[in-house]
Amino acid sequence: MRDKSYIWISFIVLIFGIWAVPKIVKKFEKSDLLLIGAAPEFELIDQNQKKITNKNYEGKVYVLEFFFANCPTICPIMNQNMLKLQEEFYGNLKFGIASITIDPLRDTPEALKRHAEELGVKLPFWHMMTGDSKYIFELSNKFNLYAGANPEAPGGFEHSGLFALIDKEGNIRCRKDENGNPIVYYDGTADEGIEMIKEDIKLLLGE
Incomplete structure (x- = not known):
């Protein structure tokens, strides 16, 4: 009887082990999000007058945007949506936000x-950054996120309302659209875009 009990216990432990191992391994697998390529390197100054580079975000999932504080059009919407991301992931030290101004003179x-205080920025790794105007416009081109001066545009600048999603290894990542094509960037002005990026941030945090 004792030998039979031992055999049954061993059998149960073996079955449980076979069932549990895939779940443990699954936790460390890469998500199905597409890898677009390495995010461009940058070096700028943040709202606390500290030099910030892309290396400050190593090991973190972060969202990057180009904006300006006096923007009268889409920036306020983008700001509010970044606050939604802050609320969703507040307390997670593996998440950050990079907001780069295209109006460094002001x-x-x-x-x-x-601006950060008025907005309610509390996330430790939400850096609002400024620098040389030419450098920033060149950086936006490297990201393929349009930004440029235009005296006829509201506020004097034009720019994309898209958010870039960057993984812990510094790669731009995204999901596929309904046709199986990469969306590349997320619409930072739309509720649908924010819900999608929330879901995908969680996937990247789990990698």
């Missing part, structure tokens, strides 16, 4: 500090 570190 958006000094001091101005960005005021």
Whole structure:
């Protein structure tokens, strides 16, 4: 009887082990999100007058945008949607936000500090960054996120309302659309885009 009990216990442990191992391995698998390529490197100054580079985001999933504080059109919507991401992932030190101004003459570190406070930025790794105007426009081109000066545009600038999603290894990632094509970037002005990026941030945090 004792030998039979031992055999049954061993059998149960074996079956449980076979069932559990795939679940443990699954946790460390890559998600199905597409890899677009390495995000461009950058070096800028944030609202706390600290030098911030892409290396500050190593090991973190982060969302990157180009904006400006005095934008009268889409930026306020983008700001509110970034706040939704802050609320969703607040307390997770593996998540961050990179907001890069395209109006560095007005958006000094001091101005960005005021803007961050007015907006309600609390996330430790939400850096609002400024720098040389030419450098920033070249950086936006490298990301393929349009930004440019236009005296006839509201606020004097035009820019994309898209968000880039970057994984812990510094790669731009995205999901596929309904036709199986990469969306590349997420619409930072639409509720649908924010819900999609929330879901995909969670996937990347789990990698």
